[in-house]
Amino acid sequence: MASQMTEMLKGTLEGIVLAVLADRPAYGYEITARLRDEGFTDLVEGTVYALLIRIEQRGFVDVEKVPSEKGPPRKVYSLNANGRAQLTEFWKTWSFLQTRIDRLRDREV
Template sequence: MGKRATEMLKETLEGIFLADPVRPPPYGSEITAWLRDQSSSDIAEGTIYALLVGIEQRGLVDVEKAPSEKGPPRRVNSLNAQGREHLEEFWRTWSFLTERLEKLREGGK
């Protein structure tokens, strides 16, 4: 996959994650597997960790620590008000882009 496709995929993955932040398990490797299933792509685990850090740093999710049977506490993400606004903007942009691209594919009709 080329650099441009990778960047586009990162943006798309962020939308996928924000659309359903509860379903993926809280560990990065498990989130990676879940997102791979959703996108049918080979996604590097480092990509997912960077995605999660970015989402958290931008204040789109609230993070709580939950006890774990093994190892350190699990970090559980939940979408907050700012994250919901960001997700709504993602879907507006997604709809705009897909409508325009479909028109272009159909020859501009």
């Protein structure tokens, strides 16, 4: 089941991270920790960092470098208007898929 979860997560992780950032700005490790608190316990930090680079390049987040007590400045990501629009589209797509998947599952029962 772990590999199936990993594959499904790949397709939805961008929307999940955008949803986390919709609550409040955060830096990479903080995002990973929040996701783990939500039950995504097998999530690797490197996966989140790679995703953050992609969503920054796609213009979905604003980035601010904030001094850190330990080491170099942290990049704090906040959702911008493009990111909010992308998140809205993600939720529409998610609802569409969820409805159809639920119908298929209910036929099996």
